[in-house]
Amino acid sequence: MSSEYLVEVKDLKQYFPVSTGFMKKTWLKAVDGVSFAIKPGETLGLVGESGCGKTTVGRTLLRLYEPTGGEVLFNGEPVTDRNITQLRKGMQMVFQDPYSSLDPRMTVEDIIGEPLDVHKLYKTRAERRDKILHLMELVGLNAEHATRYAHEFSGGQRQRIGIARALAVDPKFIVCDEPVSALDVSIQAQVVNMFEDLQDKLGVAYLFIAHDLLIVRHISDRIAVMYLGKIVEIADADELNDHPQHPYTISLLSAVPIPDPKITRQRKRIVLEGDVPSPMNMPSGCAFRSRCRYATEKCAQECPKLEDRGNGHFVACWNK
C-alpha cells in the first residue's frame, strides 16, 4: 500500500497527565487533534509560540512518546510499536540543543556511527569508517575531526554532527526540532542552507519546526501554524505569507521584523492582548478566542475545524 504522501498524520493527540494535588490528575493537552501530510522531498514548516506543542508533535510523530490518540502513516504504513524499530531507519530527528544532544563521552565518529551500530548497517570496521567520513563530508566537517569529542566544537559544528547522525541511516524523512534556534544568527543561515542542499542531494522530506517565521518561510514549501496544540492554518509558504487568513497568523506575520526602516515605520503591528491560556485550562470552543479581536458567540461554543478555502489553504476559523 502506498500513497502520494510520505508521512500522514491523522488526528494525532498527545495528553500528559499532570497531578494537581493529592490523587488528582488532569490532562495537559499538548497536542490535540493535529492532522497534516508531507510529500516525499517536501518541507513542511511548523510554527507557533513557545509551549504550543510543536516539539511534542515532532516527538510523538517519531514515537518517542506514546501517542494518546490518532495515527501516523509512514509510506502508507501505520506506525506501531512493533514496526517502529524498522521504521526508524526511514525517520530521523535533529534536536534543538546541540549541546545536550551529543553525548560528551563519545567521539564524533562514535556519535555519527551510533545509528549504524544500532541497525548494524556495515560489515567491516573499514566500511563503517568510510560511511562516517562520507557523512562528515556531506555536512561539511573535516575528516580529522572524527576522533574529537563534542565539547571541542562550536555550536554550528555540533549541529552539523547532529545532522550527520540523523543522515546516517539514509532516512527519507527528518524531523528538525528547532535546529537553528540555539545558534548564532550568522551560523543559522549556514545551517539552513545546508538543510536545503541536503534536500536537493538526498531528496529527504523535512518537518521543520521553528518559531522564527523568516527561516521557516525561507526553507518551507508549506507552513502550518499551531496554537495551543491545534493547527489553525496550513497553506503554501507564499500563499500563507501573502494572504494570511487566521487572525493569529496575521498577528504573527505582523511581528516579523523587516530589514527596511521605511516599511517598518509604515506598517501596523498587531499586538495580541493577554497571555497564552494554560493548556490545562483551555477556553471553550476556539482556543484562540480569549485573545482574538473578532471573537463572537459562536467561537465560545464550538471549536472551528480546518476547512479548505481554495489553493490548498486550510484555515480553522469561523470568520471568513
Add this chain to the structure above:
Amino acid sequence: MNNEQNEFKKNPLGVQIDLSKFELATEEEKAQQEVMSESTTFFKDGMKKLMKNPLAVFSIIMLCIIILAAVVGPAVIPYEYSEMISVNGRRDKTAKNLAPFEWSKNEQKVIDGGEKLFPHILGTDEQCRDYLVRVLYGTRVSLFVGFFAALLVLIIGLLYGSISGYMGGRVDLIMMRIVDIIYSLPDTLMVILLSVVLKSTLAPAIEGTQLAKLGVNMISLFIVFGLLYWVGMARLIRGQILSIKENEYVLAAQATGAKSGWIIRKHIIPNCLSVIFISTALQIPSAIFTESFLSFIGLGVQAPMPSLGSLANAAREGMQSYPHKLVIPAIVICLLVLSFNLLGDGLRDAFDPKLRR
C-alpha cells in the same frame, strides 16, 4: 592589485592604512591557524588536571607510602603481630612497654654476646609485642575494611540506585521511600545491636571457618555497612541517572532505534562513572573512620588482631606514661582519612564535567 595601491595618493594626515605594508599569508601560515588544540580523551584530561592539584598529588604519594608500608612492612620485620618477644626460644618478660629503639634486658645480653637483633622501632606494648608490626597490621586491617565496605556499598547502591532511577515513576517512589526509612535509622545503635545479636547467632555458625578469624564483630560491621550505608550511594546514583536520562542524547539514541540495554551501556553508565568513582573514593575514609570508631569502643576486630582503633583504645590506659602509643595510630588514621578525602576532592574537581570549560 599592487599597482593600484601604489597609485593611490596618500594624504599625509590621513589614517588610511598603507596596504603595501601587508602581505598575504603563506600556505604554511594558514595551516598554522587551523591547528586545533590537541585532542584529549575525558580520562586523560582529568588525570592531567588531577596531577596539577598539589593536594591530590600529596595525598596520592601519602597513600602509596602507607599502603606500601602496610603491605611490605610486616613481611620485612621479623616479628608477628600476635607474637610475644622471645629470646633464645624463651619468652622475654622484660620486653614489656619498651620505648622506641629500646632493648629489653635479655635482648641486651644477646646483643652484647655479638648477635644482631631487629630493633623495636616503635617499642613494644604491654604484652611484649612489637608495636610497629601491630600498627602496620592495624593499618592493613583498616584499609581492608575501608576498601571492602566501600565496594559493598558501591555494589548495593549502584544496583538499587540505577534500577530506581531508570524505572522511574511508581517503582522509584516506593524504592526511595524504603531508602528514606533506612536513612532515618541511627547507625551506631544498629551496629551495637547487630553485633550483640549476631554474636550469639553467628558465632557457632562460623566456627572453624575462615570467617571466624575475622571475628563476629567484623562480620557484623560488614553486614551493617551492607544494610545501612548504601543508601547515600543509592540516592546519589539515582539522582545522576535521573538527570542523565533527561539529556537529549538519550532521546537521540532512542530516535535512532536503540534499545534500553544499549542506552544504559553506551550512554548512562559512562556518564555517571566519574561520580561513582569519586563517591567510592570518599566512601573509603568514612568506612575506615567508622571501623576505627567501633574498634575504639570495643566492637571492632577480634583480639589479638589489631586495628588502628583498637590500638588507640588499648593505649588509652597507659596514656600518661606511653603517649606515643595513642598518638601513632591516631596519626595514621588521620593521614589515611585525610588523604582519601583530599584524593576524592581532587578527583571530583578534575572529573566534574560542569567544571570543565
